[in-house]
Amino acid sequence: xxxxxxxxxxxxxxxxxxxxxxxxxxxxxxxxxxxxxxxxxxxxxxxxxxxxxxxxxxxxxxxxxxxxxxxxxxxxxxxxxxxxxxxxxxxxxxxxxxxxxxxxxxxxxxx
Amino acid sequence: xxxxxxxxxxxxxxxxxxxxxxxxxxxxxxxxxxxxxxxxxxxxxxxxxxxxxxxxxxxxxxxxxxxxxxxxxxxxxxxxxxxxxxxxxxxxxxxxxxxxxxxxxxxxxxxxxx
Numbered sequence: 284x285x286x287x288x289x290x291x292x293x294x295x296x297x298x299x300x301x302x303x304x305x306x307x308x309x310x311x312x313x314x315x316x317x318x319x320x321x322x323x324x325x326x327x328x329x330x331x332x333x334x335x336x337x338x339x340x341x342x343x344x345x346x347x348x349x350x351x352x353x354x355x356x357x358x359x360x361x362x363x364x365x366x367x368x369x370x371x372x373x374x375x376x377x378x379x380x381x382x383x384x385x386x387x388x389x390x391x392x393x394x
Numbered sequence: 395x396x397x398x399x400x401x402x403x404x405x406x407x408x409x410x411x412x413x414x415x416x417x418x419x420x421x422x423x424x425x426x427x428x429x430x431x432x433x434x435x436x437x438x439x440x441x442x443x444x445x446x447x448x449x450x451x452x453x454x455x456x457x458x459x460x461x462x463x464x465x466x467x468x469x470x471x472x473x474x475x476x477x478x479x480x481x482x483x484x485x486x487x488x489x490x491x492x493x494x495x496x497x498x499x500x501x502x503x504x505x506x507x508x
Binding site: 287289291314315317319324325326327328329332371373375376379380381382383384385386387 | 500501
């Protein structure tokens with residue numbers, strides 16, 4: 284079993300919808316949680332960075348972390364066709380500096 | 395430039411050849427990471443540098459993989475005697491000083507082994 288599980292999708296929604304993306308993890312040492320967006324043939328782009336549990340909002344994006352359930356979420360409000368991409372969750376903590384990624388969820392927002 | 399720069403963007407090599415992939419991190423970033431991304435998967439950790447010191451190479455899949463960062467800036471990932479299973483996108487990321495600062499990625503090198 285992988286340390287970080289993420290539903291690969293694909294997920295297809297109409298423009299303006301609220302999108303919910305989720306990851307679960309097993310390593311209780313993880314304390315730093317990130318969401319990256321990756322367009323085709325590009326590198327991952329950092330969207331959200333949170334430490335420990337709680338919520339963080341940035342424009343149309345909200346990240347939630349529930350360490351007790353080992354569950355993180357990314358919500359996208361008023362989704363746009365330009366949001367169509369693969370979304371990767373990533374986390375780190377403990378003695379490890381490297382990121383452990385989920386497998387990514389492919390999102391398509393239809394105009 | 396403002397971001398992480400990787401070259402070449404695409405590399406095709408025949409099985410058995412050696413390849414070298416370059417990463418130029420964000421200026422002033424102390425930490426540098428290499429990841430390997432297979433098609434349809436998330437990136438997987440290969441190795442980590444703090445300045446010129448390679449502090450973790452636990453993710454390197456075999457002794458054919460070698461990375462260096464001799465002056466604490468530009469890094470090179472070298473793969474010797476390439477195999478077909480080495481075909482992947484190789485991503486470089488850098489971060490500033492401090493524990494668990496966010497990592498910023500380049501666009502990667504897409505390596506194809508024929």
